[in-house]
Amino acid sequence: MIYYFSGTGNSYAAAKKLAAGLGEDLMDIAVAVQEGNYEHTLTAGERLGFVFPVYAWAPPKAVTEFVKNLELYYSGDPYIFAVCTCGSSAGRTMDLFEKALEENGLVLDSGFSLVMPDNCITLFEVDSDEEVAEKFETAEKTLNHIIRAIKLGWSDFFRVKRGKFSGVLTKVVNPLFAMGAMKTKPFYVTDDCISCGLCEKICTSGCIELTAGRPVWTADTCNMCLACINRCPAKAIQYGKKTAKRGRYVHPIYQTKENGEMTE
Numbered sequence: 001m002i003y004y005f006s007g008t009g010n011s012y013a014a015a016k017k018l019a020a021g022l023g024e025d026l027m028d029i030a031v032a033v034q035e036g037n038y039e040h041t042l043t044a045g046e047r048l049g050f051v052f053p054v055y056a057w058a059p060p061k062a063v064t065e066f067v068k069n070l071e072l073y074y075s076g077d078p079y080i081f082a083v084c085t086c087g088s089s090a091g092r093t094m095d096l097f098e099k100a101l102e103e104n105g106l107v108l109d110s111g112f113s114l115v116m117p118d119n120c121i122t123l124f125e126v127d128s129d130e131e132v133a134e135k136f137e138t139a140e141k142t143l144n145h146i147i148r149a150i151k152l153g154w155s156d157f158f159r160v161k162r163g164k165f166s167g168v169l170t171k172v173v174n175p176l177f178a179m180g181a182m183k184t185k186p187f188y189v190t191d192d193c194i195s196c197g198l199c200e201k202i203c204t205s206g207c208i209e210l211t212a213g214r215p216v217w218t219a220d221t222c223n224m225c226l227a228c229i230n231r232c233p234a235k236a237i238q239y240g241k242k243t244a245k246r247g248r249y250v251h252p253i254y255q256t257k258e259n260g261e262m263t264e
């Protein structure tokens, strides 16, 4: 079983390729959380994998909470791996993820980072088309290596691009991010909204409701997956003052039609 969490499709696309290469099933963590579905029984030889994005040099809180609460039934010693997707560097993300697993009595055998296009448009401009193409090409090769390592059952094997100052970024900057930057208040919708309902459907926190055809954020904080703002087909969602001038990023696997209908 491969559990994944994804706002704009990078982690989903990686999880899908891993699932196909390893012959495992896929489960969306956001859906599992919303349905209260924390149970899984591993069959003989079944591996357990997790694929998720890096948020401020740490795993998304939704992912660590899920892992801590996962009710796993198994016999023997299941192989457990994790892949974190990031725009440039993961910091100590994998260390924190490993710790969350350990709190649930589980041991991580291997961990990898996968550099993919950056979706954090609340802070940065999107990558150029050339950067996106380069990242996809390298990621494809990296994923093939990851599949090989997992098939060989490599244990205590970690290939994570931590980047510079990883300890400070994860231990000092991330807690500040968790306190301040996950607020929904700066979100707003413009008259470009076509009332397609996609934002309500895809919100990983389940905190967007359409009222009179327009999204309303019903919680003060959210996962900050940036699915709503990046995937809105009318570019009608903004966050604060800077996103109006920035591009949007969606992995091709999550592209939608002009009316907001999902293709995947």
Ligand SMILES: Cc1cc2nc3c(=O)[nH]c(=O)nc-3n(C[C@H](O)[C@H](O)[C@H](O)COP(=O)(O)O)c2cc1C
Binding pocket: 005, 006, 007, 008, 009, 010, 011, 012, 052, 053, 054, 055, 056, 057, 058, 085, 086, 087, 088, 089, 090, 116, 117, 118, 119, 120, 224, 225, 226, 251
């Ligand atoms: C709130 C937020 C924080 C992020 N922080 C980081 C970071 O610390 N390091 C990094 O390299 N990328 C960072 N990113 C970029 C994402 O990790 C990257 O684009 C990821 O592949 C997105 O995955 P998804 O498409 O499955 O949602 C961040 C993105 C968001 C939305």
Ligand code: SF4
Binding pocket: 189, 192, 193, 194, 195, 196, 197, 198, 199, 200, 213, 214, 215, 231, 232, 233, 234, 235, 236, 237, 260
């Ligand atoms: S996804 Fe965009 S266009 Fe569709 S309802 Fe939400 S804000 Fe409106």
Ligand code: SF4
Binding pocket: 007, 184, 202, 203, 204, 205, 206, 207, 208, 217, 222, 223, 224, 225, 226, 227, 228, 229
């Ligand atoms: S409100 Fe937007 S950014 Fe926040 S969890 Fe929902 S889709 Fe993600």
